[in-house]
Amino acid sequence: MHLSTIYxxxxxxxxxxxxxxxxxxxxxxxxxxKLDKNLDKNTKMLQAIFRDCDDIVYRPxxxxxxxxxxxxxxxxxxxxxxxxxxxxxxxxxESRMADIEIEDADDAFCYxxxxxxxxxxxxxxxxxxxxxxxxxxxxxxxxxxDIASCVIVEVKGWExxxxxxxxxxxxxxxxxxxxxxxxxxxxxxxxxxxxxPKLKLKTYHIGRRSxxxxxxxxxxxxxxxxxxxxVNKRIDGIDVDNVVGSALIEHLIEDDWISPFPQIQTTERxxxxxxxxxxxxxxxxxxxxxxxxxxxxxxxxxxxxPDDYYQRWLISSxxxxxxxxxxxxALLLPSLYxxxxxxxxxxxxxxxxxxxxxxxxxxxxxxxxEAFIMEGSLELLxxxxxRLPGAMGQTIGVVGAIIIGQAAVGANIxxxxxxxxxxxxxxxxxxxxxxxxxxSFRILRFILMILxxxxxxxxxxxxVMLIVSHLSVLKSFxxxxxxxxxxxxxxxxxxxxxxxxxxxxxxxxxYMNLQDExxxxxxxxxxxxxxxxxxxx
Amino acid sequence: MKxxxxxxxxxxxxxxxxxxxxxxxxxxxxxxxxxxVAPESNKNKGMEDIEGHNVNPFMLTLEIxxxxxxxxxxxxxxxxxxxxxxxxxxVYSSTGTSFFEIERQMATRSDRVLFFGHQKVLIIGEELxxxxxxxxxxxxxxxxxxxxxxxxxxIADGSAKDIFSxxxxxxxxxxxxxxxxxxxxxxxxxxxDTDLCDFLHKLxxxxxxxxxxxxxxxxxxxxxxxxxxxxxxxxxxxxxxQETRAAQFVMGQIKGGEIVVKDPKSKTGSLTFEIYSEHTQxxxxxxxxxxxxxxxxxxxxxxxxxx
Numbered sequence: 126m127h128l129s130t131i132y133x134x135x136x137x138x139x140x141x142x143x144x145x146x147x148x149x150x151x152x153x154x155x156x157x158x159k160l161d162k163n164l165d166k167n168t169k170m171l172q173a174i175f176r177d178c179d180d181i182v183y184r185p186x187x188x189x190x191x192x193x194x195x196x197x198x199x200x201x202x203x204x205x206x207x208x209x210x211x212x213x214x215x216x217x218x219e220s221r222m223a224d225i226e227i228e229d230a231d232d233a234f235c236y237x238x239x240x241x242x243x244x245x246x247x248x249x250x251x252x253x254x255x256x257x258x259x260x261x262x263x264x265x266x267x268x269x270x271d272i273a274s275c276v277i278v279e280v281k282g283w284e285x286x287x288x289x290x291x292x293x294x295x296x297x298x299x300x301x302x303x304x305x306x307x308x309x310x311x312x313x314x315x316x317x318x319x320x321x322p323k324l325k326l327k328t329y330h331i332g333r334r335s336x337x338x339x340x341x342x343x344x345x346x347x348x349x350x351x352x353x354x355x356v357n358k359r360i361d362g363i364d365v366d367n368v369v370g371s372a373l374i375e376h377l378i379e380d381d382w383i384s385p386f387p388q389i390q391t392t393e394r395x396x397x398x399x400x401x402x403x404x405x406x407x408x409x410x411x412x413x414x415x416x417x418x419x420x421x422x423x424x425x426x427x428x429x430x431p432d433d434y435y436q437r438w439l440i441s442s443x444x445x446x447x448x449x450x451x452x453x454x455a456l457l458l459p460s461l462y463x464x465x466x467x468x469x470x471x472x473x474x475x476x477x478x479x480x481x482x483x484x485x486x487x488x489x490x491x492x493x494x495e496a497f498i499m500e501g502s503l504e505l506l507x508x509x510x511x512r513l514p515g516a517m518g519q520t521i522g523v524v525g526a527i528i529i530g531q532a533a534v535g536a537n538i539x540x541x542x543x544x545x546x547x548x549x550x551x552x553x554x555x556x557x558x559x560x561x562x563x564x565s566f567r568i569l570r571f572i573l574m575i576l577x578x579x580x581x582x583x584x585x586x587x588x589v590m591l592i593v594s595h596l597s598v599l600k601s602f603x604x605x606x607x608x609x610x611x612x613x614x615x616x617x618x619x620x621x622x623x624x625x626x627x628x629x630x631x632x633x634x635x636y637m638n639l640q641d642e643x644x645x646x647x648x649x650x651x652x653x654x655x656x657x658x659x660x661x662x
Numbered sequence: 663m664k665x666x667x668x669x670x671x672x673x674x675x676x677x678x679x680x681x682x683x684x685x686x687x688x689x690x691x692x693x694x695x696x697x698x699v700a701p702e703s704n705k706n707k708g709m710e711d712i713e714g715h716n717v718n719p720f721m722l723t724l725e726i727x728x729x730x731x732x733x734x735x736x737x738x739x740x741x742x743x744x745x746x747x748x749x750x751x752x753v754y755s756s757t758g759t760s761f762f763e764i765e766r767q768m769a770t771r772s773d774r775v776l777f778f779g780h781q782k783v784l785i786i787g788e789e790l791x792x793x794x795x796x797x798x799x800x801x802x803x804x805x806x807x808x809x810x811x812x813x814x815x816x817i818a819d820g821s822a823k824d825i826f827s828x829x830x831x832x833x834x835x836x837x838x839x840x841x842x843x844x845x846x847x848x849x850x851x852x853x854x855d856t857d858l859c860d861f862l863h864k865l866x867x868x869x870x871x872x873x874x875x876x877x878x879x880x881x882x883x884x885x886x887x888x889x890x891x892x893x894x895x896x897x898x899x900x901x902x903x904q905e906t907r908a909a910q911f912v913m914g915q916i917k918g919g920e921i922v923v924k925d926p927k928s929k930t931g932s933l934t935f936e937i938y939s940e941h942t943q944x945x946x947x948x949x950x951x952x953x954x955x956x957x958x959x960x961x962x963x964x965x966x967x968x969x
Binding site: 466467468470471475476478479481482483485486487488491492580581583587 | 675676678682683684685686687689691693727729730777779780782808810834838
């Protein structure tokens with residue numbers, strides 16, 4: 126029910142309803158209020174707004190010993206040393222000895238804003254909305270008596286996690302930095318890869334209460350403008366009170382919320398994000414989330430791992446091939462096991478069939494119950510392993526896999542072949558580089574198993590056809606999800622089942638309809654391909 | 663109405679599907695079958711004489727693996743003379759008017775569902791092959807949805823049932839032994855490897871054909887050598903090993919084997935050639951508008967040679 130409300134809201138937006146209808150009345154005691162000239166009035170109002178917010182600090186002082194002023198900030202979000210040394214000290218002490226004579230409030234305001242505060246970002250503000258928002262995001266605000274305006278100094282400085290290793294997408298040869306929870310650090314990490322002013326960044330504040338920073342990044346001269354428009358439109362259409370990480374943004378702007386497939390890719394690697402930008406994708410950076418959204422996404426891009434591009438192309442192609450096989454195994458193996466054992470034993474080679482039948486001799490359960498027991502316990506183990514702290518999580522994995530598997534076989538509950546199937550499936554599932562895609566395959570695996578139980582191979586084929594037809598109509602921001610297979614484009618197949626050598630990937634994917642498709646200077650490639658061997662010593 | 667249509671379409675997809683669900687361990691895999699003429703003592707037993715015809719003329723013998731003995735601890739130790747219940751296979755037979763009838767009758771004596779999808783060999787007894795049209799005998803296997811077309815069909819020199827009394831030393835069952843041995847045919851050329859598909863094609867079209875001959879010796883050793891000549895659907899006679907090879911040369915079917923010739927130099931020694939490939943041309947010689955004789959030119963290219 127909740128999901129569908131969101132969906133309708135999104136639809137209403139696309140159809141032209143104004144989503145901002147009810148935003149003002151939400152908590153609007155200070156909405157649209159301008160500052161007063163009287164400092165006491167302003168302070169009172171702030172105190173009313175920040176009632177019971179004990180981490181707000183008010184610091185009354187006098188500029189040049191005479192003009193009343195007040196400094197307000199949120200403790201913990203600002204760099205307190207900076208405020209001490211470069212704001213309060215010059216305004217309070219040094220102003221007395223200044224060359225400029227401070228006569229009245231106007232002088233003091235000018236002095237504060239332009240002369241002494243040596244911060245990079247100093248602004249002027251007069252509406253309560255902006256002031257409150259700035260205080261909440263780590264600015265210090267100076268109110269001066271007799272002036273209906275204030276000075277906003279950006280002195281952000283809070284405790285944050287340092288850039289560390291990518292935990293979910295490790296590589297052997299690639300860079301080892303990963304995004305953190307701070308938006309600015311994340312955008313910086315991307316900018317470090319692409320030093321081009323064409324890399325644009327547009328910031329939204331999403332969440333009526335949380336006011337989370339959301340940055341949309343794209344390469345202006347490459348990106349498909351239709352996609353960009355669509356992204357901006359959909360982000361504009363979000364009206365929630367709290368942004369629960371980038372997942373919420375992802376789920377609110379994706380094309381089909383019923384589909385089991387992830388339609389937006391996430392990454393915690395700056396190099397991957399930068400590469401995606403250069404492929405004409407749009408990145409959405411959400412504050413407080415170390416995962417960046419990349420879109421539009423195709424199924425193929427979930428199968429690409431960063432290491433593919435850091436290894437030689439032959440090796441990468443081989444690895445990618447194994448990955449595709451692993452995907453099929455993860456999806457189909459348990460259901461094929463059920464179907465073949467229950468319905469189609471003639472499809473198993475004779476000696477294998479005999480040994481499987483021998484292994485099942487005397488087991489109390491039919492194959493499908495056996496499969497559900499084992500697959501179910503695998504999911505259980507995975508879930509339990511996630512809850513447990515690091516080292517213990519690994520232990521439970523080993524204990525679960527080996528001990529329970531062995532014991533189940535020993536106790537004649539499952540057959541040894543089933544343990545092999547489950548283990549293979551679990552391992553194959555980890556071969557899928559994207560966690561998002563891997564978990565969606567877990568759902569499909571169970572659906573396939575149910576159909577294999579009731580309808581046999583026919584059921585499996587039915588579901589596979591259903592999946593393929595669903596994928597074929599699915600689109601991500603107007604780009605076909607199955608591209609470049611459906612619709613087929615031979616040129617773009619270079620980076621799918623295989624990873625073609627760089628010299629052959631001269632252009633970007635054509636299904637993206639980019640403004641600039643040129644990736645390499647075609648004239649210089651001949652020189653790379655036909656390098657004279659041993660010409661220079 | 664539209665919803666009904668959609669519902670109907672979905673039901674059409676879901677209500678069809680596979681219907682023969684039997685767990686793999688609840689099936690009795692028939693690995694080999696032997697078709698015979700029923701022994702005299704069995705005839706007319708338990709059945710009314712129908713219009714004076716000979717009742718219960720056929721006997722079917724099935725070889726079914728016993729998984730528990732086939733795998734694990736005693737693999738490779740299926741020695742002759744080991745305890746009777748340790749045999750890796752279960753062989754039992756029954757008689758009836760048609761093979762389909764016999765099969766259903768045999769199901770009454772088995773706790774598992776008979777499953778012909780993994781059948782490897784079908785051995786036909788000599789007497790049966792001489793007296794009945796093989797096309798009729800094979801009818802059951804041709805029509806059974808489970809049976810594979812690749813079942814090897816052999817004719818036994820004597821009773822087919824006796825073949826299953828053999829005790830192969832390495833293989834786990836007689837049927838597996840036979841089916842694996844037939845695949846070695848390429849190396850000897852001394853027998854002919856025919857499957858159900860060949861039979862149905864050739865006999866169905868009225869051709870005569872050769873098929874493998876299987877025999878069992880006094881000390882329970884199986885030998886597949888020579889061939890049986892089938893004409894008009896019935897066994898017409900036997901060909902020996904060398905004759906079979908010659909026949910295969912003529913037909914251009916030989917795939918391997920050896921040829922021993924006398925060494926022209928030493929007179930005492932001999933040279934052994936291994937056949938690598940061969941090429942056959944058949945030319946018919948007509949005399950007075952009648953087929954007088956068939957001249958055949960079997961040109962064999964012998965590549966490898968060893969002394």
